Amino acid sequence: MIFSPCLPESNQAREQQLTAFCQLHERCYVMTGVAGRRIHYVEYEQPGRPLLIISPGRLEAAFKHREQAMDFWHQGYHVVAIDHRGQGLSQRFFDHPQLGHMDDFDNAAIDLLTLTKRCNPTGLPVFVLAHSMGASIVLRALQIQPDCFAAAAMTAPMLSLNLPLPSSILKFWLGWKSWRDLSQWRQHKRTPRYATTSRQHYVASPFIDNPLTHSQLRYQWFRELYERQHNLQLGGPTHGWIEQAIVMMQRIQENSDRIETPLLIATAGNDTVVTHSGTERLRRTLSERGMAVNWYQSTFSKHEMLQENDDIRTPLIAAILEHFSRYSDR
Template sequence: MSKLPQLAETDSLRQLKITDFCQRHEQQHVMTGTRGRRLHYCFYPQPKQPLLVIAPGRAEAAFKYRELAMDCFNQGYQVSVIDHRGQGLSQRFFPERHLGHMDSFDHAAQDLLQLTRRCNFDDQPCYLIAHSMGASIALRAMQLAPNQFHRAALSAPMLGLPLPYPAVFLKPYLAVRSAIEARRWRKQKQCPDYISSSRRDYHDSGFEQNPLTSSTVRYHEFRAMYQQQPELQLGGPTAGWLYQAMRLIESIQHNTDKLVTPMLFALAEDERVVAPAGQQKLRRNLLQKPVESYWLNLPKARHEPLLEVDSIRTPLLQQIFTFFKRA
């Protein structure tokens, strides 16, 4: 095991070290996921070591997690990072690649379980680190397969959405609109539209007002990667994505009795992407269950604590790895 962090923000050789790590250890693979969808993932093998699966958030590519993969690898884990269906290098749903869509989050949860079984060659304990949308997919996966993971760390889980109207009114509208758009796609190959006129094709709105991280280094690194590899870019969501996300959140909250995996939750104090009320609702529900759960409130952290400044990110990683090593 190595001391954390592997790469300080001030390290002038950060990108060279990440590139060297990837050249020596990164494998890129494609698998067939649920309902025949082609999925891309990165694998960093370390035979006979526990498997740690990483589930990114919405619009995030597996490549964005190379620094985290290196940290996990050097702590003694073999690591697998999925590109969720419809994003990264996995198969998109429509020719318009920037459309952020989802057919079913249960399918995405089954993809995650399939990847875990595929990469666990030596029948080792399996661990999970998941962020935002990926954390909600992970929660659903743990409900569908309660004994798959030994322990899980969930960063800023997407358990509530900042909606423009009350969900009781918005959900029926989204159900109808997404059904109409799905029929138009099947019959006429007409792509859906974005749900919001202000969130369409991918664009970098700049560091100053970004809600993701206060680390200028890590922010500019992932933005540069998306600029250099435009095939990774994803724009705003469709009505279908938003409708399926609401269904996912409901499924998680209504099936908390199926969560038996010990979990560590890392919540951002400066959260501006997901609605924290859903996180607190799950916390209250889990307090009444026998499942082991720990909740960390991270002062000054924005939505992506695992991409934050070293003063936030390093202690969080230390707590995650300490949690994973508990009996």
């Protein structure tokens, strides 16, 4: 499928055109998620068209995916992007809003399913585009409710992390640390600590040697967005976030036989944020089941494949659109 981006890097009026699109089509809403948590989402409405849900990664606010929303809106999709619980403009877990925490990733998956049902009352085909942590949340949603999406596409899924010890060992230590932190919060309102000293408050790291993208233009736009809206910023993870991430990744592998939705899984050859071992394990398991998965590899891409330069990003979106088109009658 031929795809031309709405805002190629050579477009000198990118900022103005994106602002104009958002002023016309972007609407913000709030819903109640699991356990009464306030969940923020952004909608780019196009009545009567298939629904596309965008599930961002860790640190990512829905607003960061405005360019993707614009591209898919112009391809005929009604687009909705969620702020996962604990990040973006959704309700944070503690008084210190930059702490990256998660109570249970299954709650985030159920939030996503609730949003999908809320935004699709007419029963049109629903597709989902997910990145990194958001891809793992989608995989759990596909296991909890296998018929929720007609097709799913995900980039650089978070299925394994670069951890200092085996996850089976770390999970117990992190579980104890998380339990202690939460007990201190409930009893004394003592805010949990960051899990590491190297990743704490949000820092707008320079473009040089960044692990996310080769596109300086898209990288600077994202950093400037977060500088303008400080309430989008998120710092490093808590012990509880890492523990729950390990639990989620194990659940995905252990319940892979429940995945029935047609998948496109894109991996980045230059990825240093997530490791490939979990993705390879899932690939083997799904292959043994005989499930046909569209595996897409971009050899030179860094982690944020949808924020990459045009040479990497454009053919990836073309492949995603082609994947979705095969299941548009579902």
